[in-house]
Amino acid sequence: MFDNLSERLERSFKILKGEGKITEINVAETLKDVRKALLDADVNYKVAKNFTDTVKEKALGQNVLTAVKPSQLMVKIVHDELTQLMGGETAEINIDARPAVILMSGLQGSGKTTFSGKLARMLKTKKNRKPLLVACDVYRPAAIEQLRVLAEQIEVPMYCELDSKDPVEIAQHAIQEAKAKGYDLVIVDTAGRLAVDEQMMNEIAAIKKAINPDEILFVVDSMTGQDAVNTAKEFNERLDFNGVVLTKLDGDTRGGAALSIRSVVNKPIKFVGTGEKLEAIDQFHPARMADRILGMGDIVSLVERAQEQYDEEEAKRLQKKIAKNQFDFNDFLSQIAQIKKMGNLKDLASMIPGVGKAIKDIDIDDNAFKSIEAIIYSMTPAERSNPEILNGSRRTRIAKGSGTTIQEVNRLLKQFDQTRKMMKMVTSSKMGKMMPKMKK
Structure with a gap:
């Protein structure tokens, strides 16, 4: 979403990098590039022209602090104007009536x-x-x-x-x-x-x-x-x-x-x-x-999506299991299901500041969890609940049953073990901090 426009705007702001101050010349050069980027994004010509005219007027009217670089100021002004261009405030839906x-x-x-x-x-x-x-x-x-x-x-x-x-x-x-x-x-x-x-x-x-x-x-x-x-x-x-x-x-x-x-x-x-x-x-x-x-990025929306899938009772149950080092593959499957409900994986990753650009040319398939799920579903209920019993012969059977290799099964088990140890460490650390407060 907006990948090309984002890239073009970033290139436009580079014109101001290294500049000591904002001048009519370097602002005009930057905004000429911004206008081209907007038109290439299929923005209405009149809208694009009005937008860049407003940005220019605000940029030249600013008393720039020495601590603020011209490129940073331009990003701030463009951000504020983009927000206004798309409506400024979040608009609510009117559903007060019954029905x-x-x-x-x-x-x-x-x-x-x-x-x-x-x-x-x-x-x-x-x-x-x-x-x-x-x-x-x-x-x-x-x-x-x-x-x-x-x-x-x-x-x-x-x-x-x-x-x-x-x-x-x-x-x-x-x-x-x-x-x-x-x-x-x-x-x-x-x-x-x-x-x-x-x-x-x-x-x-x-x-x-x-x-x-x-x-x-x-x-x-x-x-x-x-x-x-x-x-x-x-x-x-x-x-x-x-x-x-x-x-x-x-x-x-x-x-x-x-x-x-x-x-x-x-x-x-x-x-x-x-x-x-x-x-x-x-x-x-x-x-x-x-x-x-x-x-x-958009970290607020990412957190909101995570909260929508958050189940407080499930979280408490999981925390107890992690503390006792009992987190198993059934819990792992449950966590994967929650992540998948949050939406497109590449879209989710792009909400993290700085990640969107890094993964622009990387194809993150929504089926990224498919082989992991296939491996887990090829385990018996006892194996999912007790990963410790997964010996060599069991791993070979699971690889054949899931259509994967023994190397992929071993890699998943190693990652799972590392995840479990890390989760226990984090949980123990939190519990340790809470104990003194509870004693009071």
Whole structure:
């Protein structure tokens, strides 16, 4: 995500490295490069020009402290302006009503249906809401089936009327159903439509009028770049939506949509889709995204994702096992499962400051744990619980059963042993510090 833009901006700032102070000449040279980087990222030309003009004005108006290098000051100004460009503050979704109604809109193939499922799961787990997914795409039977599968996966009910071809009527009936059965959130998934299709645009406007949604979200594929911004403008003129959802931000996107859309339609980006998994959805934070674009990582989001998977009771149980040196391969599998739930591995690693650039050209497959899991699943329950019994003949059997080599099995066992010792050492150290406090 934004890899090319990040690299180009870093190169632009190098123009100022070694310079004693900011001058109109070196600022102009740097910002010429920044503007080119933004345009190459498919940012709207007017947005890119206004952005660099503002940065130039602020840079030349600064009284630079001798302790601050010109390149550092420029990074700070660009960071602040990128944050403002993408909305400044984090925008919340309006779901105060009971039931709250969310209307999804967007182009064909933008990822509306998948996002509807992701949003329902997020609001169910994080906000303790009782969602009802509504299938209003009467033109594509596969869309109804797709929503049904998603609903089953996240254990949320779905409302559809296979014998009706009127999406307005279906949406109205769904809200009545929600009120009758106590669902406090209704997410209406509509058919994908082209902005130039007048009949379809009239239809979604009619749905809006009939159900008066609390929130209208416009879902857009971020890989379409500048086209996404133009489409958003046309949809906004018809629907006056409340916020934007950028999907497929994990792909080879140039970032133009994320950087332009707020300025063009004056509506906030509220969510981003960062992968295919149902957990791969994040609330959009402009300042954090600016951090990532400038190669500073996003440690706050990384910690938040980890906390989502954190189970306090499980952590206490694990701590006791580690203290007694009883951490086994069943626990190891459990930890791997939690990491995998956090999202795309390369995306997670890039949130660590400085790591994104280092792994830019390295392919980190989401199947990175596959061989480790295969080895562990080839062990008997007794072997997983008691790694000490894994002698030579058992290791040979495990290698054959998992389709790996004896060397890979030995390497995993060695790493596991080292991890177990390190975890025990850390836990013992913490317990030692706590003992004096407990005696008091």
